Amino acid sequence: MPKIKNSILFFLLSLLTNISQVNSQEVFISNTQNRTFTSLNGKWKYVMDPYETGQIGFMPLYKNIKQKDKTDRVEYSFDSAQTLWVPGGWNVQKPELLYYEGSIWYRKTFDKENIAKDKRYYIYLGAANYNSTITFNGEILGEHEGGFTPFCYEVTHLIKKRDNYLIVGVNNTRSKDQIPAKVTDWFNHGGITRDVKLLEVPTAFVSNYFLSLNKSTLNLKTKQIDGSLTLTGGTFSQKVKVIIPELKVNKEIIVDSTGTCNFTISVKNLDLWSPKTPKLYKVSIETETEKINDRIGFRTIDTKGKQILLNGNPVFLKGISLHDENPLRRDRANSIDDAKLVLGWAKQLGCNFIRLAHYPHQENIVRLADEMGIMLWEELPLYWGIEWDNPKVLLKAKKQYTELINRDYNRASSIIWSIANETTPTKARNEFLKAIAEHVKSLDNTRLLSAACKKDQAGDGNPENHYTVSDPIMKYLDIVSFNEYLGWYGGLPEECRKKTITSSANKPIIVSEFGGGALQGFYADKLTRWSEEYQENLYIENLAMFNKIDGLAGMTPWILVDFMSPLRQLPDIQDGWNRKGLISEKGVKKKAFYILQDYYKTK
The missing domain is CATH 2.60.40.10 (Immunoglobulins)
Known part of the structure; x- marks a missing residue:
């Protein structure tokens, strides 16, 4: 159950309710959109669980308890509860849930008239953020941790022809031992954020x-x-x-x-x-007993010296970074239409490459990238504040990467796994990331490995106006990447003219982030912060600086479109949005969009 798993509280609840967890192992089933399934998307009933105990009035929520007669004490009711749309984050669906972090229990009821004896049935969730307890017809199937990867549980032994109820408890409370950890620069969309399906497969499949x-x-x-x-x-x-x-x-x-x-x-x-x-x-x-269809592309991706080779030929990665949101409806992206919107903008920009930051995005975007010919960088949120010395966190990272690789291995568009972003080198961090690099390579040696590395600044053995990328984890990577915000978090854009950047490794370089904020429609001069002109000039100066890097093989500026972030609260400018997008949350392009578009035409 959310926030009470493996705890004394769960043990006590078990004693109170005379229940035990069903022996249903979490499994992975790929390519679910091309299998036989019943969609369980739509309106779900929900009950809030503010104390995160999994019960209301000492009654377990997953049991779906109903009043038998007028003498019966029951202190919750899914039947008369309000509804939330699934898939979708709960935060934007109800004003009172905007910044809610805690537990909500969802219920979906359905009938299944044609239950076949020679079939097996599984409940599939594309993602739920962050800790989930999955129950079916009053039995606990299991628990899943991680907000962005899919999981399944078998319900063959529990499914009925009528009145099935799937109850899922989801908790999005941030914690230091999670991936990501407590502080992020994106919105913590809680709830069941991707498709839910009832899969039907043969006995052996x-x-x-x-x-x-x-x-x-x-x-x-x-x-x-x-x-x-x-x-x-x-x-x-x-x-x-x-x-x-x-x-x-x-x-x-x-x-x-x-x-x-x-x-x-x-x-x-x-x-x-x-x-x-x-x-x-x-x-x-x-x-x-079964036939599974898929559409698969075949390619190779490799490096040679400071070049990235696609199918043996050098390629420059004309990229952009992206969060997994539909900004027009202010929610986590979850549909093919959401994917078409942002990939269409990227194509207009001239991109052949997108960094899917900072966590696994919906599967629709990866499959559509296959069709549209857009290469992808994928990653886990191994980001600020990770507990590098916690063995349990390392196991969580390995499990989440396994789930992501299982999901996207057959997608030709996916060419880079990234194992970290903006993390400070320490012995514990270096050993953690080495273990992740080895784990990823053991599962998939057909893609390249990268990470947003740290730089040595001037004064760290470097002359003035020069720095070197020399992060210890570079030895485990195929591509060296780094984030650079000169002109935004330090100095003015014109200072880019003095700076030089080198790498201590003979490997291709990707500038994984650069940029600055601008409020779309705010026009001033190029020295006025938050104006489109400031952002425009910043792009001009940064692109000129990066063009001088020996081994520059690509870039993914930050970011395609403004995205929601509680860290960004400047009134009348940010208002809860990170404004570094080249496109506003209303879909309007800023001046810097056209600077990058013109640059990519030369590559």
Whole structure:
């Protein structure tokens, strides 16, 4: 339960209510949009849990207790409760919930008339922020920590034809042992923020699969696709087919009783995925009882010296940073229309690359980037204030990265995993990030690894007006990245003319953040803070400075569009918005948008 998991409180509640947790293990099931499912999105009833105990009037909320007769004491009612839309953050749906941090319990009721004996049923949540307790028909299925990655629980043993009730408790209270930790510069949207589905799969089903181009065969006429898959529920060897009709592939694989297997496929005349030609192939995974369709692109991403190579050719990453919000409705993004809005703006800017900051974004945006030919940087919120010396936090980070990699491995657009942002080197931090780098590489060696590194400033062994990027974690990375806010958090934009930047590593460099705030529609001169002219001039001076960097391979300025942040409260300027966007929260482009657009036309 939110905020009471593994606690004495949970033990006491168990004694009071005579319950025990159902033995339902959390599982991962990929590509849920191309499986048989019933959407559970829509209006959900909710009850607030201000003391975060999981009960009201000493009655557990997940039991959905109702009054039996007029003598019966019941102190809550989902039936007569108000509603919240799912998916969606609760903060923007009710004025009284704007800055609410705590527990809310959601209930969704539904019927399932056609329950098949040869099928299994799973509850899938695309994301819920941050701690979640998932219950079904009065039984606790399990708990999930992490606000941005998907999870599933089986309900085959509990589902009924009528009057099913799914009750999910969600708690978004910030804590120092979480990822992210207590302080962030973005809005803490609480609640069930992505799709909820009832999945229907065979008794034995393919729960996950990975396909990627073997980079060692890139320059050969016959290329090799490396693959692996996991069969869940199989107790004996089974045949699985991988079919790619356009490439005349019909590969039969034997999966043994362990449920996992690795395989290779030889292909000719393979068209590679790239921003200019974002080729996707229809892929089918078939067993005797199911068929899963997907659209997958094949490409390689590598480095050579200070160059990034896409399919063996140098590429400059013309990027922008992005938060996972739809600013027009002030909520966490959760739909294909939300993805189309922001990716459309990025395309207008001239981008071939987007940094999805600072946490996993919705799956729709990654799949749409595949189609539109936009490369992506993905990351976890290993950010300010992480408890680097806490082994439990390291385990949480590994689990969340596993969930993200499982979800997006087959997306050609995703080319970089980033393991940290704006973190100060210490022994504990360096060891933590080394462990994360090793973990990520053990799961996926088809992508590049980066992080927003720290810089040595003038006076740290550097001459005046020069600094070097020499973070200890650089040795574990493929790409060196750093954030630089000269002209905004220090000095004026013209000081960029004096500065030089180098790296101590012979690796490609990405400027992962730069920029400054501007209130759209506020016009003045280039020395007036918050004016569009100040931001415009800042971009002119910063771009000229970065252009002189040896090994510059890309950039992701901060940020595409203004985003919500409780840290930003300056009246009549910020009003709860970080104003560093090139586009306002109303969708209006600022002057600096066109400076960056013109710069990218030269790249």
